[in-house]
Amino acid sequence: MGAVKTKRMPRAVREQQMLDAAVRTFGNRGYMAASMDEIAELAGVSKPLVYLYLNSKEDLFTACIRREARALTEAVRAGARPELPADRQLWSGLTAFFTHTARHPDGWAVLHLQARTHGEVFAAEVAAMRAEIVAFVTQLILAAAREAHRDPDLREAEVSGLAEALVGAAESLADWANATPGVTARQAATTLMNFAWAGLGDLMAGRHWTPPGDGGGVDAPGAQSEVTSPVR
Template sequence: MGAVKTKRMPRAVREQQMLDAAVRIFGRRGYRAASMDEIAELAGVSKPLVYLYLNSKEDLFSACIRREAAALTEAVRAGVRPGAPADRQLWEGLRAFFTHTAQHPDGWTVLHLQARTHGEPFATEVAAMRTEIVTFVTQLIAVTARDAHHDPDLPEHEVAGLAEALVGAAESLAAWANTTPGVTARQAAATLMNFAWAGLGNLMEGRPWTSAVPLT
């Protein structure tokens, strides 16, 4: 065990240190394997102080999820310029997403893997974040449809489905990119942009996919 620091500092700062340490431990060891002793040591505080500030391991994990989810959604929103062309907005949103997940791999692991596999209320916290991002992407796709002038009334269910598919692809690609050496955030964003925009572009220009044979 390392020596516990005793230097006094504002509670908010100390709490962020604890959350930083917890995200790192949870992200690398998993929720069940992570120990409060490890988290306290990494944060440079006593274990009783962690409990005093954050109550329990469950509450600490929930606090990590909320913080990381808020940071990710804010990064995506901040990365998009509202007045930019639709394709630029989508590109900027994807680039912001992949940049943030690459810069905070432990936080992304907590959100994408750990929180979803340990039941309520953790999964609910992540679901709320995902809903917010899907809503944001839905709005971007709706703007794209309007800007295309060809089909400004793209059915709502199709817009919603496209947003769900795009967010799901981004989540999977981020997990892959973070564990694949040599893949940068920009490359990951470009890969998904090329994949998504080829389809979106055709759809907005009135060239949806049709089968050469009757669908069954």
């Protein structure tokens, strides 16, 4: 194969071009199967130029993870508009999440599958992104719960587990939506809202489900959950 002729362009632009090609290749082929030759050819540059800009396959993959993680967190933060009621904030944030993962399926594959399964260094990058999103969702739910309960001292620990569960469900649903023809971001967000908001809405109203044997709970079809005051 002859040397690839490249046009002069700013380094930052060229680097993004390489990252675009790398994300596409890693997302489709997987980290282990992807080759620097393949990435260079797709980017329209020489392999030595890829190494010159991004040092190694490992550094290139890390750069891809960081770029895609930053783009996803920015999309979610921009989507959840703080002036909206709590359910609309969550809805708009989820819609932004599913819209982004649908528009960037290779980037989502890099984050949710490839990075998590090819070493601790890569997994740590994704874990940092996920922790940021969980913290953001925790604060969103916490603010709404404090306002609903008129309790400014409601503890973060009481809602952080809900945020973890919600983010985990969103991640799984994004995989499903991307693999299921015809599912839109709006449909995915609606599915998760229907699954999650009924419970969160009860939390906002101070109604808690309790396990059987703890003085309440749902232990038979049609049974109603016990209404309790918020746990302190």
